[in-house]
Amino acid sequence: xTISPSIVQVDDVSKRFILHKDKSVKERLMFIGRAxxxxxxxxxxxxVSLDIKxxxxxxxxxxxGSGKSTLLKVVGGIIQPTSGSVVRRGxxxxxxELGAGFHPxxxxxxxxxxxxxxxxxxxxxxxxxxxxxVEFSGIEEFIDTQVKFYSSxxxxxxxxxxxxxxxxxLLLVDEVLAVGDEPFQRKCMDxxxxxxxxxxxxxxxxxxxxxxxxxxxxxxxxxxGSMIHDGDPAEGxxxxxxxxxxxxxxHIKASPVESxxxxxxxxxxxxxxxxxxxxxxxxxxxxxxDVHEITPGWGIxxxxxxxxxxxxxxxxxxxxxxxxxxxxGRHVVxxxxxxxxxxxxxxxxxxxxxxxTGETIDRRGSAAAFDMPSDVFGAGILRLEPRLDINPRVA
Amino acid sequence: xSSLNAEExxxxxxxEPLLPVGQSTGxxxxxxxxVREVWAHRELLGLxxxxxxxxxxxxxxxxxxxxxxxxxSQLLVYYFAIGQVLGLAxxxxxxxxFVFVGLTIWGLFTEIISSGTMxxxxxxxxxxxxxLPREIFPLGxxxxxxxxxxxxxxxxxxxxxxxGQIPLTPDLAIAPLAVLNVILFGTALAMxxxxxxxxxxxxxxxxxxxLTVAFWGSPIVYSYAFxxxxxxxxxxxxxxxxxxVTLSVLGMQKAFWLAGTTESTQMNFPPDLAVRLWISLAIxxxxxxxxxxxxxxxxxxxxxxx
Numbered sequence: 001x002t003i004s005p006s007i008v009q010v011d012d013v014s015k016r017f018i019l020h021k022d023k024s025v026k027e028r029l030m031f032i033g034r035a036x037x038x039x040x041x042x043x044x045x046x047x048v049s050l051d052i053k054x055x056x057x058x059x060x061x062x063x064x065g066s067g068k069s070t071l072l073k074v075v076g077g078i079i080q081p082t083s084g085s086v087v088r089r090g091x092x093x094x095x096x097e098l099g100a101g102f103h104p105x106x107x108x109x110x111x112x113x114x115x116x117x118x119x120x121x122x123x124x125x126x127x128x129x130x131x132x133x134v135e136f137s138g139i140e141e142f143i144d145t146q147v148k149f150y151s152s153x154x155x156x157x158x159x160x161x162x163x164x165x166x167x168x169x170l171l172l173v174d175e176v177l178a179v180g181d182e183p184f185q186r187k188c189m190d191x192x193x194x195x196x197x198x199x200x201x202x203x204x205x206x207x208x209x210x211x212x213x214x215x216x217x218x219x220x221x222x223x224x225g226s227m228i229h230d231g232d233p234a235e236g237x238x239x240x241x242x243x244x245x246x247x248x249x250x251h252i253k254a255s256p257v258e259s260x261x262x263x264x265x266x267x268x269x270x271x272x273x274x275x276x277x278x279x280x281x282x283x284x285x286x287x288x289x290d291v292h293e294i295t296p297g298w299g300i301x302x303x304x305x306x307x308x309x310x311x312x313x314x315x316x317x318x319x320x321x322x323x324x325x326x327x328x329g330r331h332v333v334x335x336x337x338x339x340x341x342x343x344x345x346x347x348x349x350x351x352x353x354x355x356x357t358g359e360t361i362d363r364r365g366s367a368a369a370f371d372m373p374s375d376v377f378g379a380g381i382l383r384l385e386p387r388l389d390i391n392p393r394v395a
Numbered sequence: 396x397s398s399l400n401a402e403e404x405x406x407x408x409x410x411e412p413l414l415p416v417g418q419s420t421g422x423x424x425x426x427x428x429x430v431r432e433v434w435a436h437r438e439l440l441g442l443x444x445x446x447x448x449x450x451x452x453x454x455x456x457x458x459x460x461x462x463x464x465x466x467x468s469q470l471l472v473y474y475f476a477i478g479q480v481l482g483l484a485x486x487x488x489x490x491x492x493f494v495f496v497g498l499t500i501w502g503l504f505t506e507i508i509s510s511g512t513m514x515x516x517x518x519x520x521x522x523x524x525x526x527l528p529r530e531i532f533p534l535g536x537x538x539x540x541x542x543x544x545x546x547x548x549x550x551x552x553x554x555x556x557x558x559g560q561i562p563l564t565p566d567l568a569i570a571p572l573a574v575l576n577v578i579l580f581g582t583a584l585a586m587x588x589x590x591x592x593x594x595x596x597x598x599x600x601x602x603x604x605x606l607t608v609a610f611w612g613s614p615i616v617y618s619y620a621f622x623x624x625x626x627x628x629x630x631x632x633x634x635x636x637x638x639x640v641t642l643s644v645l646g647m648q649k650a651f652w653l654a655g656t657t658e659s660t661q662m663n664f665p666p667d668l669a670v671r672l673w674i675s676l677a678i679x680x681x682x683x684x685x686x687x688x689x690x691x692x693x694x695x696x697x698x699x700x701x
Contacts, residue, residue, distance in 0.1 A: 005409035017699055054405045073698065077416040077526040080695035087413035092526075100524035105450040114446055117439040118525055146453070169408055199401025 007170055007201050008075055010050040013084035015070055015225075017044050044070040045081070046225040054090075054169075055199040059212035059233065061240050062222035068205050069174055071222065072096070075203065076172050090169030090201075093119050097174070098159035104148035108139065111147050112162055119166045129165040136161035136187070157184055164191045171195065173204040209237045213308030234307035234346075241309065241366060264293040265353045268330065270367035272349045280339040281383075283370050287333050287351055294326050298361070301352040302335050304342075305366070306381065312342070318356045341383040344374040425691055426684060432528040440531045444538030462543050463550065466502055470495050473616050486661070487618050489654035492555060497615030499547045500573065500647045504581050504640050505606050506540035511585025512592050512602050519701040529694045530687065533585045537578065544574075551651060560653040572672050573646030579679035580639040583686035590693035593700050613641040614648075620661035636665060639675040646672050 018041045044067045052058055060068040073079040074086055076094040101118045102111045112133055116126040134143055137157045139150075147155060192215060195202060206212050212219060212233060219236030221229035221243070229239040268288030275282045285302055301316035317324070325331055347370055352363040377386055433440070452458040473494050478484035487493050514532035515522060522529060555562050592598040612635075614622060626632045635641065645664055648655055655663040665671065 004405055006413070007408055009413060054408050055401055075416070078523065078698045086416040088416050089411040089413050090408045094525055097520075097524040101521045103446050103450050105453040106446060110446070110449070114439075114442050117436075117442050118521065118527065122438055169404065197401070199404040 004053040004055055006051050007054045007090055008050070008052040008086070008088045008203075010048060010052075010071075010075065011085050011087075013045055013048045013071075013074055013081040013086060014043060015045040015067075015074060015079065016041050016082045043225050045074065047084075048225075048227055050220065050227070050230070052201060052203065054201055055196075056218055057196055057202040057204070057216045059216035059219045059236070060203065060205045060222060061207070061209070061212055061219060061236065063243065066222040067225040068220075068222045069096075072172055072174055072203060072205050088170070091120060091167070092170040092172065093163060093166045093168035094172040095160075095163045095174065096172065098156045098163070102147055102155070102159065105146055107146055108143040108150070108158055112143075112158065115159065115162045116166065119163060120168075121166055125167075133158075133161045133165050136165070136191075138184070153181065160188060164188075164195075168200065170201045170203070173202065175205055175207065209240065209309040213237060213310075237308055238348075238366065264291075264295050265298055265361045266290045266292070267351060267353055267362045267364050267367070270349065270351050270364060272368035272370040274370045274372065276373055281341075281372065283337045283340050283349075285335045285337065285349055285351065285368065287335075287367075289324075289331050289333060289353060291326065291328050291331065294328065295355070295361070296326050297356055298324055298326075298353060299356065300324070300333055300335070301354060302337070303350045303352075304337075305348045305350060307346055307348060312347070312381070313337075316352075316354070340372070342372045343378075343380045343383050344372050346371055426687060429528060429530060429687060429691060433530050433534065436528055436531055439527070440534055440538065443531065443535040444542070447535065447539045448542055459546070462546060466495070466498050466547055467550075469498055473498075477616050483617060486620070487655075488658040489558065489560065489652065492551075492558065492560065493618065493648065493652050493655065494616055495547075495551055495554065496647050496651045497613070497644050499544065499551055500577060500644055501610065501613065501615050501640070502547065503540050503544040503574070504577050504643075506543060507537050507578070507581035507585050508588065508606060509602060510536035510539060511582070512588040512599055514585070515589045515593050515697060516596075516599075516701065523698045523701055529697060530586070530690065533582065533589045533690075536585065537582055540581075541578075555651060555653070562651045562653060564650075564653065564656075566656065567650045569646045569669060569672065570650035572669070572676065573643040573650070576639055576646070576672055576676050576679055577643045579676065579683050580643075583679060583683040586683070586686040586690040590690045590697075593697055594693070609640070612638060613644045615644060618655070618661070618663050619645060619665065620659070620663050623662050623665075636671060639679055642668070642672050642675050 048067075048071060050071075060071060062068045070079060072094075073096070074081050075088070076092065076096070077086075077088075078094070078096070101115055103114065106114070112130065113123070113126050116129075116133075117123075121129070134140055137154075137160070139154050139158060142150065142154060147158070150158070192202065196215075202215075204212075204215070216233050218231060219229065219233040220227055221236050221239050223243060228243075229236045266289070268290055270285070270287045272283060272285045275284060287300070289300070299317040299322075301314065303314035304312045306312060324333070348366045349368045349370065350363070350365045351367050352360055354360045372383070375383055378384065452461060455461060470491065474484075474491055478487075478490045478494070484490035511533045514536045515529065518532045521527065522532070552562070588598060588602060622632065622635055626635065645668055649664050649668060
């Protein structure tokens with residue numbers, strides 16, 4: 001694509017929520033002098049600026065309560081920002097909740113027209129797409145039944161198929177892609193891919209790193225109302241995971257009982273390196289373990305993840321029948337993972353210390369990374385060496 | 396589905412101007428954009444009104460008949476209790492038609508107000524999840540009210556024909572004025588109340604009480620002649636006549652209650668009714684504009700307050 005104009009510009013947007021604890025006149029009168037104390041405010045968004053280009057797929061990720069859904073609603077015009085401005089163009093469809101506006105007493109057919117109108121289609125356009133909508137949802141036989149008799153699966157399928165037939169330039173999606181059974185989910189994903197190929201812009205909020213990694217070409221990580229990352233998806237997901245990890249560590253630190261217990265063994269430095277041989281590539285993970293207290297039977301676990309968080313492999317030493325030294329002091333453990341046939345790119349190593357009972361003593365997620373050299377044939381997660389036979393003899 | 400390719404789409408979007416999201420809060424400029432937005436969603440407005448009407452009577456076997464049962468039962472109660480037992484009917488000719496005219500227009504007003512007040516809260520699912528000009532929810536309840544009103548009007552006209560008092564007089568021209576007056580005044584109040592109820596839920600109960608009281612503030616079951624006899628010529632009468640609903644009720648009675656003009660010797664209508672209605676109409680229109688501006692100011696925080 002030669003040009004990609006901005007479709008949404010978010011300029012220095014902040015949003016403050018005021019939490020009222022009193023809703024009735026009686027309470028307001030009772031607390032009239034202390035009204036200020038009754039209202040608590042917090043900033044759901046703080047100085048967020050964002051410029052979204054046409055044709056991109058942007059993932060908004062973050063913890064619960066980090067402000068990502070609020071940002072989506074501000075872009076959608078559902079919530080007005082306290083300060084800052086949002087400008088937008090093109091036709092927008094917001095899928096913040098499937099079936100918003102479905103009326104349980106009306107039939108599927110009537111609800112399709114109503115929902116399409118809510119999403120901005122006029123009657124002629126809905127007539128035009130009606131068959132496609134019903135076919136996509138796969139509930140032809142029930143289209144004239146009141147939707148209150150629908151199963152929850154049928155309900156969301158119908159709602160989703162209305163939404164994807166609206167022909168938006170900008171689609172805002174909040175956690176609604178994982179609906180229906182597996183074939184229907186695949187259909188949804190195909191539809192999203194089709195949208196991307198048609199140059200539509202998609203902004204989606206998701207908790208699934210896998211989904212974000214697969215769909216997005218840009219990831220915005222929100223944390224406590226601020227943007228802490230904007231750009232490369234793999235990097236964004238790493239930032240998000242680091243954030244989770246930090247929270248976990250902080251949480252452990254905050255509870256002293258657990259931390260004193262966790263001090264029996266600690267992980268030191270973790271290193272991973274790739275040894276490229278003539279016919280195979282090995283990965284060596286080297287880690288130091290500090291034994292503070294004699295802990296019989298401890299072991300080590302190593303896992304390989306893709307940067308997008310897909311676990312490729314996990315092992316532990318308990319099944320290998322090896323005994324680790326129980327003396328106090330520093331020990332170095334080296335785990336060799338021979339002949340790894342992974343495609344080119346970066347991979348992450350996570351290391352954990354634990355007991356055979358399943359108790360984890362120390363853990364370091366994404367502790368080290370290693371690179372795989374570029375493939376000779378093909379590309380992907382697996383490294384294969386295909387053989388070619390032309391007109392092979394049938395045995 | 397239109398199969399624009401990516402480049403065409405990008406080109407087309409590059410040509411569109413970037414527009415600010417959300418409603419403008421400017422006092423004059425905002426009205427224009429709100430009206431345009433509602434106009435753009437008129438089809439949805441129609442669907443929402445139809446949804447309400449259809450859903451209300453979907454599973455009842457009598458369906459629409461129920462929307463007539465309430466005013467008719469009220470009519471019976473007032474006809475016997477007030478007209479016959481208390482004897483008001485002796486001074487008011489064609490008492491049944493008189494009461495039904497009043498109840499019809501009053502019913503329109505109460506429905507606009509009471510369902511309008513609840514319109515935002517009842518549609519909170521939509522308000523929180525989809526961007527629409529929120530004015531369409533109070534306007535939707537106006538649509539529902541007008542539908543019931545039209546049904547009752549048909550019955551009313553049928554009744555006048557059956558009783559041989561066909562309202563084909565020059566006075567009929569005052570009816571549209573009276574109806575429009577109630578629509579503008581009611582919608583203005585509904586806009587303000589629907590927005591305020593989001594922030595203060597007590598308003599919904601307050602409105603119910605106020606409507607019950609206000610029913611007796613308009614000449615629906617008693618005629619204007621009684622009021623005139625009691626407080627005629629004083630400033631109290633002027634206050635009584637300053638109520639837009641009262642003026643609309645009188646206007647409807649002038650148009651449809653022929654006996655009030657022909658058979659009665661009493662002064663059933665103020666002499667300058669038409670002038671008063673025009674003034675009230677103008678004030679209501681201004682009030683509607685102010686109401687829309689208040690609504691527009693308050694609607695920015697609807698999604699988080701619901």
